[in-house]
Structure formats: C-alpha cells, structure tokens
Amino acid sequence: DVVMTQSPLFLPVTLGQPASISCRSSQSLVHSDGNTYLNWFQQRPGQSPRRLFYQVSNRDSGVPDRFSGSGSGTDFTLKISRVEAEDVGVYYCMQGTHWPPWTFGQGTKVEIK
Amino acid sequence: QVQLVESGGGVVQPGRSLKLSCAASGFPFKEHGMHWVRQAPGKGLEWVAIIWYDGSNKLYADSVRGRFTISRDNSKEMVYLQMDSLKIEDTAVYYCVRGYFSGTWPFDYWGQGTLVTVSS
Numbered sequence: 103d104v105v106m107t108q109s110p111l112f113l114p115v116t117l118g119q120p121a122s123i124s125c126r127s128s129q130s131l132v133h134s135d136g137n138t139y140l141n142w143f144q145q146r147p148g149q150s151p152r153r154l155f156y157q158v159s160n161r162d163s164g165v166p167d168r169f170s171g172s173g174s175g176t177d178f179t180l181k182i183s184r185v186e187a188e189d190v191g192v193y194y195c196m197q198g199t200h201w202p203p204w205t206f207g208q209g210t211k212v213e214i215k
Numbered sequence: 216q217v218q219l220v221e222s223g224g225g226v227v228q229p230g231r232s233l234k235l236s237c238a239a240s241g242f243p244f245k246e247h248g249m250h251w252v253r254q255a256p257g258k259g260l261e262w263v264a265i266i267w268y269d270g271s272n273k274l275y276a277d278s279v280r281g282r283f284t285i286s287r288d289n290s291k292e293m294v295y296l297q298m299d300s301l302k303i304e305d306t307a308v309y310y311c312v313r314g315y316f317s318g319t320w321p322f323d324y325w326g327q328g329t330l331v332t333v334s335s
Contacts, residue, residue: 141322143260150310150327151252151260156320194260198321202274204250204262 104128104200108193108207114215121182123210125195130175132199139198142171142180145209146191154193155180182212190214217241217324219311224329227301235296235329237311245269245289248314248321251296253307254328261307265314266294279305301333 105128115121131138140158143151153162155171158178168183182189195207223235237249251263264275264285273285284297294311308328315321 141320143322150325152325153323156323160320162323196260196322202262202265203276204265204322206260206262209259 103203104131104197104205106195106197106205106207108195108210111208111210113210113212115185115212116215117187118184121185121212123180123193125173125178125180125207127176127178127197129200131197132175138174140173140178141196141198143194143196144191145194146188151194185212185214187214217313219313219324219326221309221311221326221329224309224331226332226334228335229301229303229333231301232297232299233301233331235298235309235331237294237326239292239294239311239313242313243316244292247316247319249287249294250312250314250321251285252310252312252325254310255304255307263309264296268316298331303333305331306333307331
C-alpha cells in the first residue's frame with residue numbers, strides 16, 4: 103500500500119499569513135496514463151470532508167484562489183496564501199493512483215494562533 | 216444538486232451486524248462508482264470499499280474484507296454497506312462518497328456521515 107505522510111501534523115497560523123502543508127508518498131503517484139492522482143481535502147470542525155483539489159492542482163468549484171496545490175512524483179504541497187478564519191480545520195491528502203486501497207495522509211490540523 | 220444521505224448507524228454489540236444505506240440524488244447515479252470511507256472518533260480518514268457503477272466489481276480494505284459487503288440498487292439510487300462480525304475498532308463515522316464517471320473525478324461529493332458505535 104502507498105503510505106502518505108503529511109507534515110506538519112499541527113499548524114498554528116496567524117490570520118493573513120501564509121500556510122503550507124507537505125504531503126509525501128512512499129512511491130511515485132504518476133499513473134501509467136501520465137496523470138497524477140493526488141487530491142486535497144478540507145474538513146472543517148463538525149463537517150464532512152470537502153475536496154479542494156484533484157490531480158494535484160485542479161481547484162474544485164467554489165474553492166478560494168488563496169488555496170493552491172502543487173508538486174509532482176512523491177512530493178506535494180498545499181498552500182494558503184493568506185489564512186482566513188474559515189480555513190480552520192484538518193487538511194488531508196489522498197492518493198488515487200495505486201489502488202486499492204485509496205490512501206490518505208494522517209491529516210494536518212490548522213488553527214489560528 | 217448532488218446529495219448523498221447516509222442512514223442506518225447506531226450502537227451495536229461486537230460480533231453483531233448492521234446495514235448502512237446511502238440515498239443518492241442530483242446526478243446520474245447509475246453511471247458512477249461509489250465508495251464508503253470511515254473516520255474513527257478523533258482520527259483520520261480510511262477508505263473502506265468501492266462498488267463499480269454497475270455493481271460488477273467490488274473492492275475492500277484489508278481491515279474489512281470478508282466481513283463487510285458493499286452493494287447497490289441503481290433503480291432506487293441507493294448504495295449499501297452490510298457490516299457483519301463487527302469489531303470495536305469498526306466504530307466510526309461512515310461516509311458515502313461519489314466515485315468516478317467520465318468527466319468527473321472521484322471523491323468530489325461526500326454525505327454527512329452516519330455514526331456506528333460498536334460497544335458491549
């Protein structure tokens with residue numbers, strides 16, 4: 103199984119400041135079709151997960167452009183350019199290249215300082 | 216709009232069974248694969264099972280294979296998760312999640328979840 107490792111696991115941030123979350127996979131996520139199936143999810147307190155990005159950097163509808171996804175191979179990053187209060191929650195990366203199983207990172211908890 | 220509504224959760228003793236249901240609407244259900252993903256209290260997300268759009272193929276996480284069965288009824292736009300021989304470690308919120316279909320990418324819509332508590 104592909105192991106997804108996120109860092110940090112806890113990220114206190116100041117409002118208006120940038121934030122960055124790293125996600126590393128135990129093997130390359132480049133599929134034989136050339137695509138890279140790496141998703142990012144946000145889970146606000148008390149809510150279901152919400153997909154933010156698919157295939158590394160494709161932003162889902164309604165996701166603010168202060169969020170960005172990047173990376174390749176085994177190293178991926180989710181960035182928030184200026185953190186807002188509504189961004190508090192837990193962020194997960196997930197790979198969909200080598201399945202089954204689809205595997206998630208441990209989650210990174212973002213909170214305001 | 217796309218809606219996924221889970222039901223059937225509750226408190227059950229170890230070794231007993233429970234069946235979860237997920238009612239789908241707002242999209243061409245019979246064209247999409249469907250997943251179940253779970254989240255133990257205070258923990259991360261764990262993929263559980265997938266069923267192909269036509270029910271022809273089903274895959275399971277190692278932790279549930281042989282105990283859980285995923286199924287669907289396209290005429291009713293429902294997906295199910297039959298959970299047998301439940302263990303305490305199966306305690307979690309279970310989410311129904313939309314899977315792949317041409318032009319869409321999986322895990323784009325999630326239900327609100329249903330809580331399963333396995334306890335004696």
